[in-house]
Amino acid sequence: MKLLYHFSEESNIKLFKPRVKHNRQDMPPVVWAIDQEHEHTFYFPRNCPRIVYRRNEGISAEDNLKFFGITNADTVITVENHWYETIMNTTTYRYSMPAESFKLFDKTAGYYISEHEITPTEIKPINNLLKRQVDLGIDVRFTTNLSPLREALRHSTVSDFGIHRFENGM
Template identity: 30%
Template sequence: MRPADDEVMHFSEDPTITLFVPHVAATSAETEAYVWAVGHDRAPDYWFPRDTPRAMAWVRPETTPEDRDRIIGAGSGDRVHAVEYGALEQMRAVTLYGYRLPAAPFRPIGAAEHALVATEPVAPLGPPEPVGDLFALHEAAGIQLRVLPNLWPFWDQVVGSTLGFSGIRLRYAAARC
């Protein structure tokens, strides 16, 4: 589930949101109130229950063939997401919803432009759509989904590589080995 060209998306376990109102997220380093969303490329980062720690890596133009083969794997696509074993049951059980929002009020935030923000309330373009089976969604998108006993060894390899990467909710990950 990804947004169309004139849309952005917000993913939530709450199917009752009728208006997204700017707020300061408890987990954000930002002090300004925003409505948060993602575009097409970053939507897969949120195909997880909200508090699931995950480490993600993808091929960029500057990625070396050695890093791609070492971390993603030869012939294994261009993107990998990793979670810990403890996330599996929640990923099977969660009902996640995708809200389609108009793209016009949103602008990129941060140097990595990993997210989009709006400073005004934004109404969804329609009712939320159930995302469905999160494993099937990854498979259909050609994204590897790895299950690891601990995210930190993978994360350390990724951040020291030429791959693009993102880590979300890592504070909930198991302690470093």
């Protein structure tokens, strides 16, 4: 059975009700979840802008060098410098979600949606967010501004990337 989660900085959500997401106004109200393989992309404060990209088949040698440089990590997450302290001081809560009513929304990102109210089966606090990334072998990078990376990825052969909460960036 697929493990699905929802992440929040709120520690006491008893029932998830479908809602319209701020950046998905064209969709009906849904409850969002993420699969276990991609959960690390939410080991950040909710509003923290970040870019996550993974090494993929078909990436050119030039783009491999440009985006992965001398790292052997297959996943790189980049955030803006001024979020460092907030990341270090944030506890996020991982809600385990029963998978039965969810359907796959985005395979690349690991997103699932449900149009039903969902009662979580477990709540677990997640601390030491950067250490968790490091322990997973993820290359975490900091920059002054995400815009140049966003534009470079959009015009590259890297096809496996996600841009989270970009509107909160510099």
